[in-house]
Amino acid sequence: MTDSATEPIRHYRYYDLILAAFAVILLCSNFIGAGKAAVIDLPYYGPFIYGAGILFFPISYFFGDILTEVYGYAHDRRAVWMGFAALAFAAIMAQVVIALPPAPGAYMAKYQEGMETVFGNSWRIALASMIAFWCGSFSNSFVLAKLKILTKGRHLWIRVVGSTGVGGFVDSSLFYMLAFYGLWPTNEVVQVAVAQFFLKTAWEILAIPLTYLVVNFLKRKENEDYYDTDTNFTPFRVKV
Template identity: 65%
Template structure:
């Protein structure tokens, strides 16, 4: 571990370390999480690919993997503890969005808005299931992603960043995709479609991580230089059930 990293570890644990960009990265992480889960998750899209033919997938797949990229960046630069804080911030934001949608949909509607109310219910009527699936799958998948990346960083001595960004995503997205579609859409979609979309989601999400690896490298390099930080999770308490770093 570089000397500056050792010093920064001690300072952060005592509350004396202030980062320039951590709050911005966390805010971007939460924003992507909310939008991809509440806007994109309810729609199944379909494209026709060479060899594979028609492939059905959740529309949110275009954006949700970005939250995993932010998770990789947070763990790689700031450590598992600060990524854990971001995960719980995302959990709280998604829980509030779910509560708000349920309250708004159940409020008495003005007569001239009756048709619009039906449209809202068509789009957000199963929001509670989508949100429940998102909350459970997101937490389990994100913590798996962060844990694997942090451990792989120790095993590799900080080398070969691509192995841990891709490896951690393979683990995290497997957990996420396995849980989300079963919880959110079982009984709403045909079972074979639930399985088909979950598999397509997993392949596409992990593929996104591979494609975005050069961007991840640039963001990580920029933040490490700007923050003078390159966190190694030696002695870290990896329990997910805490917010304090």
């Protein structure tokens, strides 16, 4: 068990794999589902509007919890900055591709129109997502790391639900206001943001058994269970 930032940097078997999965999920959540408001008709409630990105984004918090719980805040901080850079690159390249003149023909003209519809607002979605993701992810990681010390490593479920509640509130509040205010009706922006917060928290509760399974597996295989007792919690660094 590691509990000091003065320990030498270790190399882990599964950290890079989790990092890659984290980045893929993050990109999917922002470029496949983020721009779509979906609806489901619930019994006794009626139409319930939610963002389609909910299919992906809570999984990134799942990975964030695992990274902080097993490897520590600094390793999750590196993952957050990597995800931030991936989002920035994807947003820039989306605008570059849209700006390229399409080849002649009806098919390509229709294709260009579709790309502009889907990705034309990607700069705003990506900017909102990067700000919300950055703030929410660091809030999630900070709360989890502090709760781990407070609970002396017991009651993992309290840490993952509590940290996701804080991080999800910060993320949902910022993202939908920054990305869609003025594009969607204001009441719909608020409704979707509130729905996303509750759905993310509910998803985390449902995923608790899987979280225990993965965390215990990694702690055993990596021989690591990090406590951030001497960690510098500044988000403005990448070094572990």
